[in-house]
Amino acid sequence: GENVEQHPSTLSVQEGDSAVIKCTYSDSASNYFPWYKQELGKGPQLIIDIRSNVGEKKDQRIAVTLNKTAKHFSLHITETQPEDSAVYFCAASGGGSQGNLIFGKGTKLSVKP
Amino acid sequence: KAGVTQTPRYLIKTRGQQVTLSCSPISGHRSVSWYQQTPGQGLQFLFEYFSETQRNKGNFPGRFSGRQFSNSRSEMNVSTLELGDSALYLCASSYPGQGYEQYFGPGTRLTVT
Numbered sequence: 639g640e641n642v643e644q645h646p647s648t649l650s651v652q653e654g655d656s657a658v659i660k661c662t663y664s665d666s667a668s669n670y671f672p673w674y675k676q677e678l679g680k681g682p683q684l685i686i687d688i689r690s691n692v693g694e695k696k697d698q699r700i701a702v703t704l705n706k707t708a709k710h711f712s713l714h715i716t717e718t719q720p721e722d723s724a725v726y727f728c729a730a731s732g733g734g735s736q737g738n739l740i741f742g743k744g745t746k747l748s749v750k751p
Numbered sequence: 752k753a754g755v756t757q758t759p760r761y762l763i764k765t766r767g768q769q770v771t772l773s774c775s776p777i778s779g780h781r782s783v784s785w786y787q788q789t790p791g792q793g794l795q796f797l798f799e800y801f802s803e804t805q806r807n808k809g810n811f812p813g814r815f816s817g818r819q820f821s822n823s824r825s826e827m828n829v830s831t832l833e834l835g836d837s838a839l840y841l842c843a844s845s846y847p848g849q850g851y852e853q854y855f856g857p858g859t860r861l862t863v864t
Contacts, residue, residue, distance in 0.1 A: 670851060672852065672853070674855070679857075680857055681755075681841055681855035681856050681857045681858050682794075682841070682855045683855070684852055684853065684854060684855075687852060727793075727794065729794075731851075732796065737782055737784055737799035737801070737806060737807055737845065737851065737853075738784070738796050738799055738807040738809070739784070739786075739794075739796060739853065740796070741786075741793055741794035741795075742793075743793045744793060
C-alpha cells in the first residue's frame with residue numbers, strides 16, 4: 639500500500655547547526671508534499687509544502703527539496719534555534735488526492751543551546 | 752481568523768460505548784479531514800468530507816463514521832469503543848482552490864478504559 643518512510647526518528651543538533659530530515663514515498667500519483675511541526679499538546683502546524691512541479695522551495699530558514707524520479711523529499715532547517723525543538727512530520731498526498739495525506743512516522747528534533 | 756476548533760478536548764469512555772467528536776473548520780474552508788494519531792501507528796487518515804459528501808476514506812473499520820453539515824462543521828462517531836481506539840483524533844480543514852493546504856486543530860484526546 640501507500641507508504642511514507644521518514645529518517646531519522648530522532649535528531650539532536652547544537653544551536654546554530656543545520657538539520658536535515660529525509661522522506662521517501664511509494665505512490666507515484668502523489669503530487670503534494672507538506673511538512674508539519676508538532677509541539678507537545680498541540681496539533682500539527684503546517685510549516686512548508688512543495689508540489690510535484692517544483693524542485694525546491696525556501697521560506698527563511700526552512701527549505702524543502704523534491705526529487706520525483708527517486709521519490710525523495712527532504713526538509714532543511716538552517717541556523718537552528720531551541721524553539722525549533724519539536725516533532726516534524728513529512729506527508730504525501732495519497733491516491734492522487736490532496737485531501738488524504740499519508741504521514742511519515744515523525745522525527746523528534748532537539749536543539750541544544 | 753480563528754483556527755480549527757475541536758470539542759471536546761479530552762474524553763474518557765468505557766469499552767463498548769460510543770462517542771461523537773466535533774470539528775469546526777476555519778471560516779470559509781469547505782473540506783474537513785480526520786486523522787487518528789497514536790504512538791504506535793502515527794498519523795493515519797480516517798476520512799475526508801467536502802460539501803457534505805465523503806470524498807475519501809482510510810482503512811478503518813465501519814465503527815468509524817463521520818458526517819459534514821451545510822456550514823462545513825463535521826462530526827465523527829466511533830461506535831462500540833475498543834481499548835485500541837484510545838488516541839488523539841485530529842481534524843484538518845482546507846479551502847479547495849488554495850492548494851489544499853490542511854490546517855489542523857488541537858485534537859481530541861480520547862481514552863477508552
